[in-house]
Amino acid sequence: xxxxxxxxxxxxxxxxxxxxxxxxxxxxxxxxxxxxxxxxxxxxxxxxxxxxxxxxxxxxxxxxxxxxxxxxxxxxxxxxxxxxxxxxxxxxxxxxxxxxxxxxxxxxxxxxxxxxxxxxxxxxxxxxxxxxxxxxxxxxxxxxxxxxxxxxxxxxxxxxxxxxxxxxxxxxxxxxxxxxxxxxxxxxxxxxxxxxxxxxxxxxxxxxxxxxxxxxxxxxxxxxxxxxxxxxxxxxxxxxxxxxxxxxxxxxxxxxxxxxxxxxxxxxxxxxxxxxxxxxxxxxxxxxxxxxxxxxxx
Ligand code: HEM
Numbered sequence: 464x465x466x467x468x469x470x471x472x473x474x475x476x477x478x479x480x481x482x483x484x485x486x487x488x489x490x491x492x493x494x495x496x497x498x499x500x501x502x503x504x505x506x507x508x509x510x511x512x513x514x515x516x517x518x519x520x521x522x523x524x525x526x527x528x529x530x531x532x533x534x535x536x537x538x539x540x541x542x543x544x545x546x547x548x549x550x551x552x553x554x555x556x557x558x559x560x561x562x563x564x565x566x567x568x569x570x571x572x573x574x575x576x577x578x579x580x581x582x583x584x585x586x587x588x589x590x591x592x593x594x595x596x597x598x599x600x601x602x603x604x605x606x607x608x609x610x611x612x613x614x615x616x617x618x619x620x621x622x623x624x625x626x627x628x629x630x631x632x633x634x635x636x637x638x639x640x641x642x643x644x645x646x647x648x649x650x651x652x653x654x655x656x657x658x659x660x661x662x663x664x665x666x667x668x669x670x671x672x673x674x675x676x677x678x679x680x681x682x683x684x685x686x687x688x689x690x691x692x693x694x695x696x697x698x699x700x701x702x703x704x705x706x707x708x709x710x711x712x713x714x715x716x717x718x719x720x721x722x723x724x725x726x727x728x729x730x731x732x733x734x735x736x737x738x739x740x741x742x743x744x745x746x747x748x749x750x751x752x753x754x755x756x757x758x759x760x761x
Contacts (some may be wrong), residue, residue, distance in 0.1 A: 465625025465752035469503065470516030471689070471709050472616050474607075476562040479592040479693050480569045480704060481631060482577070483555040483746060484584040489528055491583035492557075493759040498579035499559075500757065508681035513563045515572065519756060520558040520748030522667055526738025529759040532624055534749040540630075542745065544724030550632065553744040555587050559633055560707070560750075562691070566593065579657035588744065590633060592693030592705045600704055601636050601694045602739055605660040609678075610690050620689040620709040621671045630714040630720075633687050633695070634740040639717045641739045652734035669734065676722040676733045686715040703740055713747065 472521045486492060496519055503517045523537045542552040559576055561569045569591075577586070600606045620627045635636040641649065650656055654672035668675045677711045679686045680743075693736060696702025708716050723733040736742075 465754050467617060467621045467625055467627065468516070468518035468750050468753055468756065469507075469520055470518040470560050470562045470691075471620055471750065473514045473516055473562070474610065474616065475594075475598075476514055476516075477564045477594045478561040478566040478569050479560065479691070479705070480573050480705070481588075481590045481592070482554055482559040482573065482586055483553075483588045483631070484557045484559070484580070484586045486525055486584055488583040489525075489647055490761050491581070492525075493607075493761055495580040495583055496756050496759060499576045500634050500752055500753065501739050502575040503572065506568065506575075510563075510568060513562040513565055513568055515568055516561070517572065517576065518558075518560045518629075518750045520750040522556045522746065522748055525556040526749050529565045529761055531748070531751065531755040531758055534626065534628070537629060537749045538625050538713070540745040540747045540748060541727050544732070547735050547741075548710040550720060550742040550745050552746070553588070554746045557584055558629060558748040558750075560629075560691075568593070568740060571661075584651055588633075590695050590705050591696045595694055601638060601702060602641055602649070604649075604655060606692060606704075608655075608660060611687055615687075616689055618688045620711060622711040624755065626755065627709040627711065627750045628716065629721060629748040629750050630706070630708045630716045631744075631746050631748065632679070632706045632742055633744040634706055635696075635701050636740045637735065638702075644738050648738065652738050653695075668756065669753070670729075671731050671734045673723075673733055673735050676731070677719045677724060679718055681718075686718055688715050688719065701743075709750070
């Protein structure tokens with residue numbers, strides 16, 4: 464069985480770094496990936512209890528050049544929604560994702576990985592995420608409760624090749640707007656109690672609540688994803704949620720986005736997108752197995 468990359472399965476990490484880049488020199492990427500895995504292994508041996516992990520993902524164009532097998536569902540992020548409720552596309556070639564219990568370790572690994580890639584890539588966006596107390600987002604609601612746990616994580620996230628489809632989006636929160644909403648309006652938007660994190664009964668959920676838009680079933684089967692999102696940003700500047708999801712099927716992630724952004728027959732949109740947050744970026748990637756990452760085509 465192929466091995467999933469090390470920053471997919473572990474949950475409850477305290478800090479993360481996302482780096483999105485475009486590829487300038489395809490001939491150097493395979494070597495850079497191998498070097499990155501070597502550096503990761505040496506840092507993991509030195510800091511055994513920090514859950515340090517790395518996953519490298521490829522956009523469609525890059526995977527078509529470098530990939531060892533077809534990733535049939537992979538596509539460029541098309542963008543969703545319209546007008547004010549829009550998920551813009553900012554697709555790049557490469558996603559480097561690092562997570563662990565310590566920001567300083569992540570930062571050190573990021574420096575080493577970027578050194579391995581050198582000028583073969585040009586970095587377009589770097590985001591640093593941090594876990595808040597009680598797993599709360601900057602909106603003060605607990606985030607991640609319904610994430611798959613235990614063996615279900617790989618069952619949901621990992622495909623038959625040991626790889627995973629990835630969505631990365633940055634959501635900028637307008638906390639003034641959110642705080643101007645009453646507690647009842649905030650809880651209506653999420654469909655959970657803020658303090659206790661208790662879920663609203665199905666009958667009490669607003670059809671545009673976040674849970675109503677993302678808890679989806681097809682033919683009676685729940686469309687699950689594995690979320691690895693964290694708050695990010697500067698207190699005095701842009702801040703919000705770095706939303707990342709892994710899944711063995713891109714379809715599950717896309718269906719949820721379509722339901723949030725009104726690209727469905729009912730045209731309903733997620734209340735979080737009018738009361739709290741605006742999507743600023745979006746890219747789809749494929750994070751292959753460790754074995755496939757070690758034997759890229761070029
Ligand atoms: C659930 C916040 C974006 C998928 C939740 C919950 C919160 C939350 C507070 C409830 C607790 C939990 O189960 O984690 C947010 C915020 C977002 C955001 C603040 C951005 C502004 C997204 C996006 C997706 C998504 C873009 C999918 C592409 C889900 C799913 C659940 C969930 C699948 C669990 C639903 C269930 O089965 O109960 N989110 N989320 N979220 N969210 Fe999000």
